[in-house]
Amino acid sequence: MKKRSTLKRMMCLMLLAAVILFRPGAGLNVLAQEPQSTAGTAVQTDISAQEAAAAAQAEADALMAAHLAAWQQAQQEYAAQLAAYQQALAQQQAEAAAQAAQQQEAAEVPSAVTPAAPLAGKTVSILGDSISTYQGWIPEGYACFYPDPDNDIKDVTQTWWMQVIQNTGMQLLANGSYSASTVCGDSSSEESSAGCSNRRIVDLMGNTGMTPDVILVYMGINDFFHSIDLGSFSGTATYRNDHYIWDFTEGYELMLQKLQAVYPNARIYCMTLLETNSWEGTRVNANGNTVEDYNSRIRQVAAAHGIPVIDLRNCGIESYELGRYTSDGVHLNREGAAKIAAYVTNVLLMGG
Numbered sequence: 001m002k003k004r005s006t007l008k009r010m011m012c013l014m015l016l017a018a019v020i021l022f023r024p025g026a027g028l029n030v031l032a033q034e035p036q037s038t039a040g041t042a043v044q045t046d047i048s049a050q051e052a053a054a055a056a057q058a059e060a061d062a063l064m065a066a067h068l069a070a071w072q073q074a075q076q077e078y079a080a081q082l083a084a085y086q087q088a089l090a091q092q093q094a095e096a097a098a099q100a101a102q103q104q105e106a107a108e109v110p111s112a113v114t115p116a117a118p119l120a121g122k123t124v125s126i127l128g129d130s131i132s133t134y135q136g137w138i139p140e141g142y143a144c145f146y147p148d149p150d151n152d153i154k155d156v157t158q159t160w161w162m163q164v165i166q167n168t169g170m171q172l173l174a175n176g177s178y179s180a181s182t183v184c185g186d187s188s189s190e191e192s193s194a195g196c197s198n199r200r201i202v203d204l205m206g207n208t209g210m211t212p213d214v215i216l217v218y219m220g221i222n223d224f225f226h227s228i229d230l231g232s233f234s235g236t237a238t239y240r241n242d243h244y245i246w247d248f249t250e251g252y253e254l255m256l257q258k259l260q261a262v263y264p265n266a267r268i269y270c271m272t273l274l275e276t277n278s279w280e281g282t283r284v285n286a287n288g289n290t291v292e293d294y295n296s297r298i299r300q301v302a303a304a305h306g307i308p309v310i311d312l313r314n315c316g317i318e319s320y321e322l323g324r325y326t327s328d329g330v331h332l333n334r335e336g337a338a339k340i341a342a343y344v345t346n347v348l349l350m351g352g
Helices: 002-108 160-168 198-205 221-225 248-262 291-304 319-325 334-349
Strands: 123-128 171-177 214-218 267-271
Touching: 123 160, 123 198, 160 171, 160 334, 171 198, 198 248, 214 248, 221 291, 248 267, 248 291, 267 334, 319 334
Parallel strands: 123 171, 123 214, 214 267
Antiparallel strands: none
């Protein structure tokens, strides 16, 4: 009985030991599984971080590529705009150069002016002194200056008056110019060279006896040189009589009076005088008068008789440039004649 009880006790102890041994084992299994779950979560977290980083990098790369493409496009557009600007600038500069060349050519070659219909075919006569002469183109017996060894005008087409004729399309009726002649002198003598003489007025008809449509009067510089008294002027037209005249105002008025009486239908123009030897300073004659004093009187007398004036003071030849435009301070050279012709042409085409 005691042995059976002892056996029963041993079996109970063994059962209890088994229970004790197996329970901690189960607990250990649970504890062993918990680290596995944490590691998996960490791995999953690492994978998510990598994916996020990769996505961010991809987005950054895409943004950088977009910026690069935009920069390249902007660079191309700038290059195109720069090329267009440079082309436009080059074209503008070329047009400006061409325009300047045309203006210079027009100024240097006034004979290229197209004849104007209002003057084309009309006749013209010149009443002048040596500045308007040319051998073979003035009345027989008249003194002549051109051509001259010291002057480069060697052909009649280079004179100021012939260029005006070519520019306007007019026809020369008579060039009544007489070298060294003055406005004043013996107004009634048949041999007189005075501009106010009957001889000089009538010779403007030429050999045909026709009346000129236009008369250009370019005289007075020799009156200045000979110190012919300037005289006085009241400002109103005064009738003058023939006699030996030694008064510029009286002589100039008598000359215009005769021109209007003999050629009532002619368009008469009075031309003022260029300065002379002015690069040496203001020149005065023996009476203390300047060329401008005579020019002022020409304007006054012409205005009183209703005659327009072509004022050469505005032709573009400055007083200090006479050495360039004349051969001796008085007589126009080729360049000076072209400049005068261009100015006179313009006045005539504008209707005076």
